Amino acid sequence: MAKMQANQMRAGMVIEFEGARYTVLKQNIMIPGKGAAVIQVEMRNIKTGAKKDQRWRTADTVERLTTEDKEFTFSYAEGDHLVLMDPETFEQTTVSKDILGDRLPFLVENMTVNVRLIEGEPVAMELPDTVTLEIVEADPVVKGQTASSSYKPAVLSNGVKTMVPPFITAGEKIVVRTEDASYLERAKG
Structure with a gap:
């Protein structure tokens, strides 16, 4: 563990505060009308996942974990x-x-x-940014629906629902973003 000044905190760093470990999500330096600047930090408790907003003075020190x-x-x-x-x-x-x-x-x-x-x-x-999965279920295209109009619901082999272009059918493999299950492209080969 190493001590650092509160104004050196950056997103992605992990700190120990009041006996718990937090990941720093974002920080802003606020300068009030008079008096010392304050660092407003949004952080997430690693164990519970709960978010917390905390303020420090610039001269305060915090415990940074490697x-x-x-x-x-x-x-x-x-x-x-x-x-x-x-x-x-x-x-x-x-x-x-x-x-x-x-x-x-x-x-x-x-x-x-x-x-x-x-x-x-x-x-x-x-996780990697993308993963290739098979479509196990896809709604049929509604008559009169143009290719560009809208995506249709589909279910991936991992049970997650996503939206795919009308030309995608069950049994096809597609590339999706792991972040939000959004369709990226048809899998090659």
Whole structure:
């Protein structure tokens, strides 16, 4: 752990505050009419996911935790946990499924994921930007609907609903964004 001045906080940093660990989401320096500047920080509790707004004076110090980003390969899910493998040492690490929140369905076997560690403990996990999945269900095109007019609902092989262009049918593979399940393109090959 290292101490730093509050005005050095940046988004993505992890700090310890009142015994809990927080990821800094954004910070603004506010200069009131008179008196010292104040740093307004929006942060998220790593364990609970709850957001919190906190103010510091510029001279205040905060505890910054050292984070390390490391690539792992997702092996399999077991109960409420995900088993990851270190591609270099082949050692296994287990993390809670909660670490991914809404993006959990997009995790596929052998996917390379980026894990943010604090003192060796996994606190955040990033998926690749896109994933290729098969359409298992797609609404038929409504007569008189032009190709450009609107997307139609479809269900992906991971159970997530998305919207696809009218020409996409069940059985086709498409590329979707893991962030919001939005359609990107038809999978090649």
